[in-house]
């Protein structure tokens with residue numbers, strides 16, 4: 001089990017330049033290196049360099065998605081090597097919005113994970129079931145399949161750069177959080193699965209889905225929950241700071 005906790009903000013397609021200014025100016029005097037936990041933020045790719053200029057010390061910045069090729073005729077896509085050049089240290093891959101809205105397949109996600117890891121980016125690979133799949137009793141089968149398909153064939157020497165986020169689709173942006181017990185049940189399952197499938201049971205496991213300052217402590221009290229991947233509540237500087245403080 002890993003010891004350092006993670007609070008990762010996923011800003012999705014939010015924030016104007018003015019809002020970015022407001023966010024970072026509120027955190028200007030906060031030295032994030034004093035926290036035990038890792039504070040990471042994934043702004044829109046187009047805002048990455050602006051955020052790098054404004055962010056104080058101790059916050060890592062990353063991307064919400066990337067293409068699986070480094071360059072080429074892929075109009076509208078973001079190259080993982082360009083993101084890295086820009087200063088991205090990690091990339092989120094397989095978020096349920098990418099899977100559902102942009103139809104990203106298991107095969108495509110697997111290629112993205114491999115390319116990003118090969119480049120030296122850290123990867124947060126997301127899995128999670130829909131409400132219908134949960135109601136049909138398929139929670140473990142669905143999450144296992146996403147892990148097997150998305151993470152097959154990874155170079156074992158890169159596993160130190162891999163994190164997995166369990167994000168039940170029914171809890172994302174809905175205000176309905178999985179209870180700490182529901183989340184822990186799946187995290188425990190994923191811990192064992194990753195141990196068997198990748199030979200490593202220390203991969204950090206983040207929970208995502210309506211995480212906020214009011215529920216982060218209870219979630220982090222569970223043995224297999226190593227952090228949070230946070231959408232809505234990471235957009236406000238004061239809430240982001242509260243989450244990082246709660247993570248220790």
Ligand code: PGA
Nearest residue numbers: 172173209210230231232
């Ligand atoms: P939420 O989003 O915290 O707004 O539910 C989480 C995510 O999609 O990563």
